[in-house]
Amino acid sequence: MMNAAAAQAALKSHFGYESFRPGQQGVVDAILLGRDALAVMPTGAGKSVCYQVPGIVLGGLTLVVSPLVSLMGDQVRALIEAGVRGAYLNSTLTPGQQATVLRRALEGAYQIMYVAPERLSDPRFIEFAREARIPLVAVDEAHCVSQWGQDFRPSYLAVGDFIAQLPQRPVVAAFTATATARVRGDIARLLDLRDPYEAVTGFDRPNLSFGVERLEPKRKLARIAAYVLDHPLDGGIVYCSTRKDVDKVHAALLETGVRAVRYHAGMPAAARAESQRAFIVDDAPVMVATNAFGMGIDKSNVRYVIHHNMPGSIEAYYQEAGRAGRDGEPSECLLFWSDGDVSTCRFFIEQESGNEELAPEESEAVRASRRRLLEAMCGYCHTTDCLRAYILRYFGEQSSQVVSNVSEEGPGAEDCGESPMKRPSGREEGLEPQDSAPGPSVASGSSDCRQAVGTCCSNCAGAFEAVDVTATARAVMRCVQELRGRFGKGMVVDVLRGSKVAKVLEMHLDEAASYGTVDASVAQVKEIIELLAAGGYLSITEGSYPTVGLGPRAREAAEDGFSLTMKRVSRKPERSRERSAGGRAFGSSGSSALGEVDSSLFERLRALRKRLADEAGKPPYIVFSDAALRDMCVKKPANDEEFLEVSGVGATKLARYGQAFLAEIAAWERGEE
Numbered sequence: 001m002m003n004a005a006a007a008q009a010a011l012k013s014h015f016g017y018e019s020f021r022p023g024q025q026g027v028v029d030a031i032l033l034g035r036d037a038l039a040v041m042p043t044g045a046g047k048s049v050c051y052q053v054p055g056i057v058l059g060g061l062t063l064v065v066s067p068l069v070s071l072m073g074d075q076v077r078a079l080i081e082a083g084v085r086g087a088y089l090n091s092t093l094t095p096g097q098q099a100t101v102l103r104r105a106l107e108g109a110y111q112i113m114y115v116a117p118e119r120l121s122d123p124r125f126i127e128f129a130r131e132a133r134i135p136l137v138a139v140d141e142a143h144c145v146s147q148w149g150q151d152f153r154p155s156y157l158a159v160g161d162f163i164a165q166l167p168q169r170p171v172v173a174a175f176t177a178t179a180t181a182r183v184r185g186d187i188a189r190l191l192d193l194r195d196p197y198e199a200v201t202g203f204d205r206p207n208l209s210f211g212v213e214r215l216e217p218k219r220k221l222a223r224i225a226a227y228v229l230d231h232p233l234d235g236g237i238v239y240c241s242t243r244k245d246v247d248k249v250h251a252a253l254l255e256t257g258v259r260a261v262r263y264h265a266g267m268p269a270a271a272r273a274e275s276q277r278a279f280i281v282d283d284a285p286v287m288v289a290t291n292a293f294g295m296g297i298d299k300s301n302v303r304y305v306i307h308h309n310m311p312g313s314i315e316a317y318y319q320e321a322g323r324a325g326r327d328g329e330p331s332e333c334l335l336f337w338s339d340g341d342v343s344t345c346r347f348f349i350e351q352e353s354g355n356e357e358l359a360p361e362e363s364e365a366v367r368a369s370r371r372r373l374l375e376a377m378c379g380y381c382h383t384t385d386c387l388r389a390y391i392l393r394y395f396g397e398q399s400s401q402v403v404s405n406v407s408e409e410g411p412g413a414e415d416c417g418e419s420p421m422k423r424p425s426g427r428e429e430g431l432e433p434q435d436s437a438p439g440p441s442v443a444s445g446s447s448d449c450r451q452a453v454g455t456c457c458s459n460c461a462g463a464f465e466a467v468d469v470t471a472t473a474r475a476v477m478r479c480v481q482e483l484r485g486r487f488g489k490g491m492v493v494d495v496l497r498g499s500k501v502a503k504v505l506e507m508h509l510d511e512a513a514s515y516g517t518v519d520a521s522v523a524q525v526k527e528i529i530e531l532l533a534a535g536g537y538l539s540i541t542e543g544s545y546p547t548v549g550l551g552p553r554a555r556e557a558a559e560d561g562f563s564l565t566m567k568r569v570s571r572k573p574e575r576s577r578e579r580s581a582g583g584r585a586f587g588s589s590g591s592s593a594l595g596e597v598d599s600s601l602f603e604r605l606r607a608l609r610k611r612l613a614d615e616a617g618k619p620p621y622i623v624f625s626d627a628a629l630r631d632m633c634v635k636k637p638a639n640d641e642e643f644l645e646v647s648g649v650g651a652t653k654l655a656r657y658g659q660a661f662l663a664e665i666a667a668w669e670r671g672e673e
């Protein structure tokens with residue numbers, strides 16, 4: 001297979017990588033054999049290489065359809081940096097520039113061209129495409145073609161027609177990071193893929209560690225500031241659910257002397273663009289933003305993503321958190337949440353349904369599905385299991401680590417708790433996105449898991465104590481039953497704690513059998529109610545006056561086997577710090593994820609990268625990824641040949657930057673300033 005060898009060579013010479021990742025190999029092979037492909041890969045898996053390398057090998061002009069106009073410039077710059085002739089065509093170019101690009105494309109000036117989907121129905125473009133030699137059309141973010149996806153774009157429906165008009169049918173390859181079976185079916189059908197090779201790569205992102213902390217709103221600011229100050233050399237994103245929170249967190253960070261920038265839809269476009277620029281070129285290490293920020297951001301060296309509020313779904317959370325560590329280096333994803341976040345999400349679900357185009361029963365169906373998504377998100381916040389395993393199970397997978405843990409799990413896995421929260425909240429149909437294997441669905445917090453401590457999650461690191469609250473939970477169940485679902489959470493808490501407030505006395509609730517049967521704080525009882533609701537034992541109604549009633553699993557709470565464990569976060573992460581010697585400890589640890597690598601050299605190389613990037617007007621991560629710098633620190637190359645051995649260094653980068661980096665490394669070895 002000549003082509004396969006050529007692909008391997010192109011991967012090395014242009015991108016500086018030794019081998020394709022397993023998921024990439026299959027897709028590249030299929031395309032080179034002339035077969036359509038559908039690749040479902042999480043962010044950071046390396047989708048671009050899957051079409052860029054065949055694009056180089058096949059000759060002619062590969063078209064890449066992408067909705068992310070703002071990203072195209074970056075992607076093309078990265079290509080050119082790798083010695084690949086790339087171009088893009090979108091509305092940011094003047095008509096004159098567009099004409100030039102098309103003319104040069106016909107002359108064979110480019111190997112890969114990015115276009116927005118709208119372009120495909122432009123008669124002039126179709127005319128151009130009929131003349132050009134186009135062996136491959138790659139469709140990025142392919143889920144946009146489906147109405148079932150989150151980001152439906154009608155313009156994607158034009159892709160199929162466009163391809164049908166070409167004199168010779170190109171290979172069509174579709175790529176997406178999120179797709180349920182239904183969306184996958186839509187993609188294949190609407191893009192008219194022919195017997196596509198399907199690759200579904202694991203959703204696991206081993207370099208990300210996850211953390212969940214429940215924090216009162218007023219404590220969140222201090223916690224975030226402390227984290228940021230603790231990681232002064234790292235870049236990160238702080239996501240907030242409202243513009244107001246963005247402004248607040250941003251101001252607080254500035255006050256502590258952190259160079260933070262902010263981004264939300266309420267700011268003028270120019271200010272947003274400036275924030276984005278500063279963050280991308282590493283002028284400002286921290287970005288505070290709403291979820292308006294991120295689509296189309298390709299910065300690979302984001303070392304942490306902190307959520308100041310709970311998002312509405314695991315999908316949304318994983319997408320946002322997944323912007324950390326695209327370069328494969330250890331990175332952290334922390335979620336801070338409070339009860340208020342849950343109420344806010346509930347409120348939005350009930351309010352936001354005002355889509356006039358939907359019939360009432362359709363909007364109710366939408367609301368119901370959103371409620372289920374939110375419940376699964378709450379389950380993530382409450383679970384005492386491995387957070388990574390929870391996410392993967394949600395997407396219908398098990399990580400290899402989890403699988404091995406299951407097989408090794410002995411009966412002694414105590415601190416993972418016999419909690420009913422072992423599965424994503426509730427058991428109604430559809431609530432668990434996909435059922436995983438029977439038996440102990442997941443092991444974590446178990447002793448085995450500690451091998452990976454420091455890189456897995458806060459639960460595995462034992463950053464909390466599991467407290468048995470079964471007795472209180474039973475009392476809550478009895479009380480709710482007694483009150484017959486007529487009251488809200490606050491009243492249930494008051495009755496249980498024997499409060500003497502007027503509304504309790506007026507309604508003679510002090511005569512209830514469950515009155516004063518619980519000795520616990522308000523916050524604790526509230527949390528137990530949330531926990532029971534997330535597990536389906538209770539249900540909290542929607543609307544402006546949510547009331548607490550029995551849930552579909554209420555009966556199970558009365559059975560012998562029932563028990564409930566609650567997380568109590570131990571404030572000091574020392575425990576995890578000790579255990580994770582060398583690794584990235586939870587919510588603690590020094591500045592960066594360097595491990596054994598010499599950080600003084602890394603800092604010098606990072607500064608050099610920044611200088612060269614600024615001179616060239618490029619983002620630093622396009623010059624070299626953090627991963628490449630780190631590999632330089634490990635290999636300490638002394639000549640061109642050794643420099644080529646560094647992961648991420650191809651011929652073009654060697655020619656462009658080799659000398660400068662080799663000189664810097666040599667100077668460091670000699671101990672010069």
Ligand code: ADP
Pocket residue numbers: 017018019020021024041042043044045046047048049300326327328625
């Ligand atoms: P995606 O588009 O799937 O989010 P990217 O194409 O941006 O992912 O790739 C993510 C990162 O992985 C990039 O820094 C890229 O250079 C790197 N990468 C891709 N393929 C390989 C490979 N075969 N070996 C090592 N690194 C790779």
Ligand code: ZN
Pocket residue numbers: 385386387388389444449456457458459460461
């Ligand atoms: Zn874990």
